[in-house]
Amino acid sequence: MAASSHRWLHEQLPQWEREGLVTAENAEALRRRHAVDDSQPGLAQILMGTLGALLIGTGVIAVIGYNWDDFGRPVRLLFAFFPLLGSQLFSLWVLRRGHAAAAWVRETAALLQTLAVGAAIALVSQIYHLGGDWPDFLFWWALLSLPLLWLLKASAVALFYLGAIALWAVHQCEHGHVWHDSAMLYPLLLLGLLPFWPGWRFDKPLSLSLRWAMTLSSGFGLSAAAYEAVRQHFGKIWGDGESFIWLMVMTVTLLTLVPLRSSALAAPARHKPQVVLGFLFLIGFGLLMTFQEPAEEFVKHLGKAVGIPWALGLLAGNAVFVALALWQKRWALLVVVATAAIPALSLLPGHALAPLTPWLMMAYLFTAGLGLILLEFAGKRGAPRLGAALISLLILARMMESELSLLAKGIAFILIGVGFLVFNLVLGRRRRPAGS
């Protein structure tokens, strides 16, 4: 429960006691159980600290950017190293205080030091008229800031690092020429965030923004790595775009299947952005595979894609994660992830059955949609809205492909929309407790 919810509970308890909703003992037990720790700062305090550090840091960079032509090189270099030294001393002071240092002070110190490092590198390049692309600058800046994540556990630096490595990886597509200078380095860079990885003993619950940042960064960074793996394997990307899409599908399934702790399994969907975005991508992919032309084209390239060493790594990772998902009984997840494997099924008896892919995919998606609805009505944990959405999208896809008139299509769209809304309403009433 968030600190703000604890505070709300404490505000309500006296009123509940007066109304006889809870006894004095129960209220006291609730107060103890959901104690408010006022020594820790609120979100606003952390944000203000971060904003202050950002303003000071960008101010220093802007002052440096002025280019003090009247001073010699040594004096100008001092401009860069003084803020760096100051921020390092501040971080050291925070580090020595350990847990006594408030979270917002830690955030501020880490961010100031990060910005001071960036300013120092920028000034050296300015003084010596060094060229180079800004993503390279960003790469070294992020790497030099990375230990601050471990030491001060600063979310702002984590967000910066995630953004920087993703930007660098995307920029390196077509630019990098050896694996360690290409987007294929991204997975190693991502490992730098281990302290924030759920399940580590010094792990604190990930904030929502950090979860989304991590998912988006991993999505872009690993897709860039897949692109580079295809380019380096075939020597080009032109004509092999389908192989890249296959590697992206494998990447998305891997991210979607990332094992979760049992406590995280029951968390709301917004706490699992990798699952939300993965579902959207895979359902989109599944729908695309119900169209004859793209399905045949993609299936034709599957064999080529699987021959890429990067794909073998992704498949191995997927196999491990699928086993873990089976063990954790994440059925709905497995049903959606299996969409990616359906085109491979049509290849099992040989390429002659490749034209059947759209039919196989359609049958699978329809059955999956129906299954997710029926599970709910059978009293088990299903996903009826997802199931209904899946079936509606399938019907819409077929309508788009059909030769029917615009009028007929329009009426069908309206009917499906009304049906979907009615289903949503029925489901809402069914779930509402009796008497409410």
Place this chain on the structure above:
Amino acid sequence: MKKLPLLLFAVTVLAQWAAPLLQIWKHERTLAQGSVHRLKCTAPDPYDPLRGRYLAVRPEQEESHVDKGLKLVSGQRVYVTLLDGPDGLARLSSVHLTPPESGPYVRMSVRWAGTDGLVHLEWPFDRFYLNEKLAPEADKWFAESIRSSKGVVAEIRVLNGSAVLADLAFDGKPFREILKERVK
């Protein structure tokens, strides 16, 4: 307090100082001990949000002939020898995969290798940073001078493959001197 975080912090601080200091050492050494060469330039004028105003410096010669047996790929690091001409301007002479044993050379990367025996190269510098106050005047000066037949000349220092842009000049006169006279 535990020793490991302090140790890790010390290593971080060292790395954060070492990265810029190594660059400073490398470029100061080249500026102090490197041989001087002059290159004819062509250029426009942009802005870098982190490092301020600069003149984009582009040496006129960006390609060189390569031996037929030498297969080069885009992004590959090569060593290119410089040859000073009778006009005092340096030209790219020959491309090597390893540092040549004699003569000044610059470490460059291959942009692309053409089928006509020419390789297009990327210089290790592409900008000359300026004071914000001088920048507008420098823009005007650069635009006027670059069209002249004499052209803008970049003065570089070269040492062991490393090249540092030391100054810009026009008609033998340093760029800063010209600029100060114009601003007066």
